[in-house]
Amino acid sequence: MGKQRVLTGITTTGTPHLGNYVGAIRPSIEASRSDSVESFFFLADYHALIKAQDPALVRQSSKEIAATWLALGLDTDKALFYRQSDIPEITELTWVLCCNAAKGLMNRAHAYKAAVQANVDAGEDPDFAVTMGLFAYPVLMAADILMFNAERIPVGRDQIQHVEMARDIGQRFNHNVAELFVLPEAVVSDDVAVLQGLDGRKMSKSYNNTIPLFLPEKQLKKAINKIKTNLLEPGEPKDPDDSTVFQVWAAFADESETARMRAEFDNGIAWGEAKKQLFEL
Template sequence: MGKTVLTGIKPTGQIHLGNYIGAIKPALRLAENESYQKAYFVADYHGLTKIHDQNQLKELSYGVAAAWLALGLDPDRAIFYRQSDIPEIFELSWILSCFAPKGLMNRAHAYKSLAEGNQRSGKDVDAGINMGLFTYPILMAADILLFQSELVPVGKDQIQHVEIARDLAESFNKQYGKIFTIPEYIIQEETSVIPGLDGRKMSKSYNNTIPLFEEPKKLQKLINKIKTDSMPAEEPKDPDSSVIFALYKEFATIEQTVEMRRRFEQGIGWGEAKKELFGVMNSFIAEPRLKYDELIANPRKLDAILYDGAKKARKKTIPFLKEIKEKIGIYQ
């Protein structure tokens, strides 16, 4: 049996280029290795930490599922499920919480960032922070450990979550003997931080994203908003410091990328560079966009695929959780 690779995406906004380049693309590339066992999921309960509107959460969850499928995920060759359909994840989350030091949660990046922001603005340190957000890393550890995942593709900002999963697994194994697999993270260094419209990391929090399945006219307008400097067209430009080039190479062929690098170094106008970026992106997205729109219009089809994936998932999670419970002295 090959190594198990696990990737999930949280439905807190429309799927954007950062999601695709940082998570979906590397995960699907790993899927090309036939020796790997693949598990992909829609992290809808993670989304609940921020979204409390029923219809919005449902629509965004379908959007994540449709994106995976439109971009090439084959549910017959992987386990593809919705997090909320696997109750064993949440039972394990409670078990792991009993091994998680509160100090470790205090140091988790998402909580620490919000708490420090509250302090700077003179608010109560925990203002606006719910327990779901505080314990988010424990639920993520349950996602990873329940499937005995060995490889977890993540962006740099997610490394800490895999490290917390490792800490909890090692703590449990030390107490009860080896039961959890110790996961490793995989990072694509060259795409670990995807720049957004303003040059900062592409993030829904910064409102600087480019939705992946945007229709052509809107896509062109968003690309035209990408922040650039005032260098004249004929001036040589450094492709490695350019947001436009960073995005271009993710959708272009090797030959196109080499040629675009040459044009940057010899001098290319920003308007022309943005036009070229739109060309390769729109060409790449055209077919997936059609499939995505078709799936979004058919939620019953998405439900059927996800329910089938949950059945496959629970063939693994039910017996493994039983084994974990026996280790801690809870028998069924």
């Protein structure tokens, strides 16, 4: 049985944070070490232009993300790691696929429909501030996938539709032009770890509540001290399963250290002490 080809895109619109590491980087790198898969990872800098109009920021983010994945153990002898914009054939294929993709299919894309609805609700023209980048985004994603005949595409639930659209576009091309493309399958894991941010919500650049990876020591300590906690006093038992401090601890500690900290919470460890130990972990 041959290896399965797995493709993962990484949008270059910010600095990697702890939530990225726990939810995506660590499991992806571990999966890439399997002898049963052929892994492709790419920096989606063309996709980034939909949200980030400053080329300097996209370039900086590309460097930070590439350095992060390599520093955290991505083995480029076992996985192909590339920048989207370095492969001109991807944009060439995007145009070819645009000439085969149905506009009605693009009209049904969740991101485009959400933007139109937001404009209607605000009393604006339905397509106010909607760029062709946003509208045609699914075709570029289809080109990313079909270019390498990727079979499995790990995505979040909000991206399933785009993989299905890539499949539809590839199938249409195979029927109308030539049987060239493998039809991809979305792979959604229900076990993806979601790390809470400084305010208790999901850690996300959108919420401005992240703890960036590789912070200098003083800035890391300051960020940890900003983690939101409740008003329970030292000596009062605390629920570890309702604590961002404990959740971050458990994401990086081994089993014995996690069990020890759970006991500390039951015994009423002070929040300041818990944060101090998290910083020193």
